[in-house]
Amino acid sequence: MATTSNSIGLGSLLKCSDEKISVAVRFSSNQSYIANVGIKDTILDLKKAVALEANISPRNINLVLAGQLLTDSTLIQDCGLGSHTTLHAFFWSDDGLASGDVCLGTTHNDKKTLQTQPGPSMESSSLDTVHNNEISSGVHLNRQEDVPQRRESDVDGDYLLRRSLQQTISSLGTQLSACTNIRNFSRFLVYCKLCESVQPGKLRLCCKQCGSGAFLVDRGPCNWNDISSDTSIRGTCKNLNCSCDIPRFYLRCCQHHEGDIDGTAVGLKHVQPNSRRVECIICSDVMSHVLIFPCSPGHVMCLDCFRQYGSTCLSERRFIEHPFHGYTLPCPVGCSDSHIEESHHFLLLGQEKYERYKNFGAEEYVLQNGGMLCPGPGCGSGLFPATDDRLIRCRECQFESCRECRREYHVGDCEEYLESLRLDLSNLEINNERALRASWERESTNLIEETTKTCPGCQTKTERSGGCMHLVCTRCRTEWCWVCVKPWNRDCQADHWFG
Amino acid sequence: MTSMEKRLQKELQAMTKDPPAGVSVNTDLLSSNLSEWVVDIEGAPGTLYESERFQLGFKFTSRYPFDSPQVMFLGPNIPVHPHIYSNGHICLSILTEDWSPALSVQSVCLSIVSMLSSCKEKKLPPDNALYVRTCSKDPKKTRWWYHDNSV
Numbered sequence: 001m002a003t004t005s006n007s008i009g010l011g012s013l014l015k016c017s018d019e020k021i022s023v024a025v026r027f028s029s030n031q032s033y034i035a036n037v038g039i040k041d042t043i044l045d046l047k048k049a050v051a052l053e054a055n056i057s058p059r060n061i062n063l064v065l066a067g068q069l070l071t072d073s074t075l076i077q078d079c080g081l082g083s084h085t086t087l088h089a090f091f092w093s094d095d096g097l098a099s100g101d102v103c104l105g106t107t108h109n110d111k112k113t114l115q116t117q118p119g120p121s122m123e124s125s126s127l128d129t130v131h132n133n134e135i136s137s138g139v140h141l142n143r144q145e146d147v148p149q150r151r152e153s154d155v156d157g158d159y160l161l162r163r164s165l166q167q168t169i170s171s172l173g174t175q176l177s178a179c180t181n182i183r184n185f186s187r188f189l190v191y192c193k194l195c196e197s198v199q200p201g202k203l204r205l206c207c208k209q210c211g212s213g214a215f216l217v218d219r220g221p222c223n224w225n226d227i228s229s230d231t232s233i234r235g236t237c238k239n240l241n242c243s244c245d246i247p248r249f250y251l252r253c254c255q256h257h258e259g260d261i262d263g264t265a266v267g268l269k270h271v272q273p274n275s276r277r278v279e280c281i282i283c284s285d286v287m288s289h290v291l292i293f294p295c296s297p298g299h300v301m302c303l304d305c306f307r308q309y310g311s312t313c314l315s316e317r318r319f320i321e322h323p324f325h326g327y328t329l330p331c332p333v334g335c336s337d338s339h340i341e342e343s344h345h346f347l348l349l350g351q352e353k354y355e356r357y358k359n360f361g362a363e364e365y366v367l368q369n370g371g372m373l374c375p376g377p378g379c380g381s382g383l384f385p386a387t388d389d390r391l392i393r394c395r396e397c398q399f400e401s402c403r404e405c406r407r408e409y410h411v412g413d414c415e416e417y418l419e420s421l422r423l424d425l426s427n428l429e430i431n432n433e434r435a436l437r438a439s440w441e442r443e444s445t446n447l448i449e450e451t452t453k454t455c456p457g458c459q460t461k462t463e464r465s466g467g468c469m470h471l472v473c474t475r476c477r478t479e480w481c482w483v484c485v486k487p488w489n490r491d492c493q494a495d496h497w498f499g
Numbered sequence: 500m501t502s503m504e505k506r507l508q509k510e511l512q513a514m515t516k517d518p519p520a521g522v523s524v525n526t527d528l529l530s531s532n533l534s535e536w537v538v539d540i541e542g543a544p545g546t547l548y549e550s551e552r553f554q555l556g557f558k559f560t561s562r563y564p565f566d567s568p569q570v571m572f573l574g575p576n577i578p579v580h581p582h583i584y585s586n587g588h589i590c591l592s593i594l595t596e597d598w599s600p601a602l603s604v605q606s607v608c609l610s611i612v613s614m615l616s617s618c619k620e621k622k623l624p625p626d627n628a629l630y631v632r633t634c635s636k637d638p639k640k641t642r643w644w645y646h647d648n649s650v
Binding site for chain 1: 502505506509562564565566596599600601626
């Protein structure tokens, strides 16, 4: 669909302002305008700029941000707009009906044909209701203007539409008075992959069905459930071709990023501004932003300590595979039901550790679900062998391994094969470099074989550098005996617990 | 100030201002960067260790509280207890695998006092002789880890 994007020199329209930003105004017909406005200008100034360009009256334009109608007197700087923020607009004809989109939709390539749909004159009592709500200063009707006569056939439909619109406006009136400053929404924090940091999130919404941003919600969201995919919030899509009443919320980084940034900001439901000034459970500092564990006391950790906590637990492999929340961590106090519920929080550990987290998580999933990891050099792919054959071939690297000893596949007994590995030192290639590497690997293999024993549960090579003989595998949780290399039992405890 | 020092500073303040019963930090023996503490503890009234005095030594790494502190009894008077070796090493899970950064010097001291209080018979651990002869100097249960599977 053709889109018009024109910069408008506002010059005379602007009041004094220090800083200017470009704001895109998009009608549901996909027609957009870009206006340069000062941050101390009002929404009415913005409407005037767009109206001039679109050749319509400013009072016929309704601007929507995050599902809320913007009032004319609101200052741009109070809307939390950044450069290139898109405001969604729908057209309001002089008869009070949101019928303009139909008109715009059919004539979006020819602005000169912009017309309002004919409509009925409204009852003055209902007009007063709308006007007194004060949220509709850009919506109120000018009684002096000529109102075109409505076609008879439209009576019922238009009337219903008008009724529903008035109800929407009434409920919006109460919402907006409680929530006059859109910046309040920044209590939703995001991890921005472009900034690589936690940033206030800009809450945006569109129609779940048609994707139009010109969507008014019946109430503002108060919590993460409200903005989840199964939100209980309902509203009205201003795209007249769409009857969907369910909004889809999404978050963006508050910083300006060029280009397509869909999916680069992820909501962090456990991270919040520290409005109650609670001490971090680790360092006892009061920090501006904190992570709140979902346990009943709501234990609080500052983001620096969370980074360290996550990094330490990751390197010690203390994350656990949770049945609902995946590979995750609990509150350090050990509270029940305290696991981080959303894996993107571990982006806070940094990109490199996050990659490691994802790898470990995938490995854990494979191991806990009866799979194994390919022992091929540098591979480690998850394998779920279908048959009971001792020979397992990796689909990724084609490495052939032995199901019993998890080494390279071999004929005969595993112990004998291991013995042959230790003795077989003669078979080096002539190529010096390769010979060097091979001998290094041989040395390394020998060292590992000498210093480690394999966990009887998962065959993981395990080194014990002290302590008692009772080991707990952090990978498969098997409790085993270092002396017997078998699952731990009473005899081990009685006989050689400490060696 | 490192985060370890900052945290320990706050713990020290809390413990000197409002010390738990039977526990007091020996401020004369504090190291300057707070990485070593000595805590005096006293057996609780009505227990086998009533009015006996002991000294606990704490050593903290720079990664405290993410790393557990090394904790052991010091000096001539080591409590005779089935979980305390005669060289001062203590067999207590929160000092090793059950350590959590949400624990503190105070919670460790209280756990040890309560471990003493619940003792029914003063006796050494069954393997004391062997352990004391062979153990490492660091009582923190030694870690063990995995080599990369692919090697």
